[in-house]
């Protein structure tokens with residue numbers, strides 16, 4: 052609106068495709084249908100949008116402009132300082148101070164500025180026609196959507212686009228319909244041995260009908276009714292992205308905008324919109340006041356637009372769904388180039404895990420919104436992903452996307468959440484007995500604990516699913532919890548976690564099985580808090596505020612901070628649940644998992660952001676009428692610096708997964724492993740086309756460590772407590788965490804190779820006799836250490852993903868009771884490419900002195916190391932986890948070695964490797 056003069060803006064309705072629809076207030080639904088069963092798979096929530104005729108908009112925009120037609124640019128000359136001269140093929144020239152190349156997807160201006168200007172051609176073919184259909188023929192189509200819709204065929208990956216190009220007001224006149232059909236250019240499509248290329252002109256319509264003949268009505272006949280002899284045009288599907296360092300702007304005198312700067316496919320229908328946004332940015336920059344040291348308007352435009360555009364081109368390329376990088380060849384036997392110079396999507400498979408949860412492509416954020424559907428017994432696992440998306444599982448092994456292509460079940464854009472959907476949690480039988488989501492609806496950003504909080508930025512809203520979790524429909528009302536507690540100056544107030552708790556019911560005299568919720572956050576200058584609420588009515592419309600049931604002093608620590616990190620300044624993603632020694636029990640000991648946000652001094656507004664993923668157990672009591680949580684022990688849920696935002700849910704014994712494995716009620720949690728260090732690392736994201744994953748599901752319970760010698764080590768209770776003492780021998784209690792039993796059983800069901808036991812007495816390394824042939828396996832081992840190891844320089848463990856070029860060391864180090872993952876030489880790519888961290892990861896695990904057969908010895912280190920390509924999860928003794936990325940580059944980097952440093956004998960026993968892992972997403976690889 053700001054770009055157009057008032058008179059042209061007033062004439063915008065001239066460009067509308069369907070005046071009647073606009074008058075009716077229709078804005079379209081941007082629907083995506085399934086061509087096999089006709090179901091609606093995706094719907095974009097209402098928003099301000101207008102559908103314009105491209106030709107009519109063009110005519111309007113040209114009004115009053117002096118355009119020189121039929122000029123084809125052939126060269127540019129910037130040898131004169133401060134000037135740029137364009138030459139045209141007709142021999143004329145034009146000189147000015149700035150040249151803006153808006154010459155489309157195959158831009159000539161681009162060839163002067165970018166070293167690799169050629170478009171990336173996608174392995175998809177597309178044919179399109181315009182067909183006049185009568186109003187009566189169009190009526191059932193218009194019932195689907197007044198403007199346009201898309202559809203795709205899960206059986207073949209063919210794609211269908213329909214739009215009304217022109218809708219005359221006189222119903223006697225035909226409407227012009229745009230019909231596009233695309234198909235993957237690959238072997239086996241429709242049973243053809245060879246990929247099918249675009250047919251000759253006269254065979255095109257027949258081929259479109261062939262592609263569509265397996266589709267459900269009314270879609271099939273929209274194509275089948277195209278009259279023979281209709282002209283069908285072929286459209287190349289191509290994209291192009293500038294390199295991250297930009298292109299040569301000739302001292303800020305030449306730039307590209309629109310498709311010339313970022314060609315993208317038409318699947319998401321947003322390329323022209325980006326072109327318009329480019330113009331808005333450029334105009335703003337050209338007329339902005341700036342100091343002399345700031346980059347000029349053209350360079351500023353580039354910096355501003357690049358990150359958005361990278362994400363969008365990548366998403367468009369994924370939307371075209373046949374591009375999983377298989378057509379790119381990269382030599383993993385040679386040193387890597389700077390990976391950010393490679394084509395988009397070319398690294399898709401390089402580091403992709405198999406057994407972990409992640410979307411088909413794109414970025415995964417916090418896990419959240421899990422629940423077991425009481426109707427089906429399926430466990431729904433959710434995650435943030437442009438809104439939130441999810442999958443179901445009946446065995447905690449394989450997952451099935453709720454929506455095709457892993458698309459969202461809720462997206463931002465409503466009245467309550469114009470900016471974003473943040474974490475939430477689900478009451479499985481909520482409003483109308485349906486799964487009901489309470490989530491953070493975001494109206495304003497930035498929000499960060501280091502800056503003043505804008506009230507109203509975060510509210511908590513409700514949405515209900517009526518279709519088995521594939522969509523959550525937002526209630527047409529304001530937020531259920533519209534504002535942070537009165538007069539509390541919060542640092543954050545988000546991620547509501549709903550739960551039931553018998554102890555709270557009795558302390559607060561609530562009716563049994565009342566729902567509560569904690570919202571995570573903190574108070575400015577005071578410290579992090581959990582804000583507690585109680586359900587007030589059966590429809591969850593009102594939540595009674597019960598105060599900060601847990602608050603810690605700003606940046607304080609648990610004990611000396613060794614075992615549970617820092618409480619920080621702001622809590623996030625708190626979960627509350629109760630456990631016993633078997634798993635989840637509403638009457639059990641109360642636990643919480645929390646993300647803490649903290650920082651070293653000096654705190655830099657909007658920049659300081661260190662995070663830790665912790666757990667705590669505690670007592671719940673009434674103090675002056677208010678219920679309080681007081682921790683009794685606390686620890687790390689995962690020590691990895693990229694592991695954060697854990698979200699769990701009780702998985703009842705009646706769930707499909709638990710029935711099959713005969714498991715009791717459990718609490719299952721998933722952590723997020725951020726792939727670009729919370730978007731602060733300059734990772735080659737477009738090349739990989741996915742970012743981050745969830746760690747393997749873990750079962751939490753109350754764990755015991757038995758026969759522990761009563762000494763200083765065991766009495767220094769921090770992430771454990773002394774439960775009982777019997778003649779000098781203690782039983783300790785801590786939080787037990789293990790990979791979920793079904794997941795572990797499946798991980799270890801692959802081919803088993805046992806490595807002979809080994810005792811190493813002196814420093815060195817020994818290669819495995821039967822090393823794995825892939826980068827997908829589980830390594831298990833028991834390591835025993837002598838008593839003399841305590842306080843010594845002894846270290847022992849393994850090298851994995853190892854070759855002459857690279858290696859990742861994982862070892863226990865006695866001097867500071869830590870497990871270390873040494874990544875300094877994990878990835879040859881970290882030496883050529885930004886954003887591939889080589890920082891070491893470490894976490895503390897105390898091996899206690901234990902009594903065994905009447906003798907005192909150091910507790911055995913029981914290691915489980917999961918290597919899922921680039922994800923390495925280290926689990927130890929049922930109470931320790933450290934997970935991170937190790938992005939080995941070379942094909943040869945598959946070896947495993949025993950390692951020993953320092954003094955003292957280490958015995959490696961029960962050493963096994965289960966190779967292969969499972970594919971958590973069988974449907975995606977079809």
Ligand SMILES: Cc1cc2nc3c(=O)[nH]c(=O)nc-3n(C[C@H](O)[C@H](O)[C@H](O)COP(=O)(O)OP(=O)(O)OC[C@H]3O[C@@H](n4cnc5c(N)ncnc54)[C@H](O)[C@@H]3O)c2cc1C
Pocket residue numbers: 122123124125153154155156157158159160286308309310311317319320321322323324325326
């Ligand atoms: C089927 C389809 C559907 C689409 N749907 C949508 C949609 O729903 N929403 C959306 O936002 N976008 C959509 N788009 C994308 C949109 O059409 C383009 O992003 C937009 O037209 C790009 O504008 P542009 O000005 O950058 O380039 P163009 O529109 O391509 O204009 C480039 C101009 O430069 C001229 N030119 C080229 N070379 C030279 C040269 N050497 N010298 C001089 N002049 C030259 C060309 O003649 C042309 O006039 C769709 C595209 C397609 C193909």
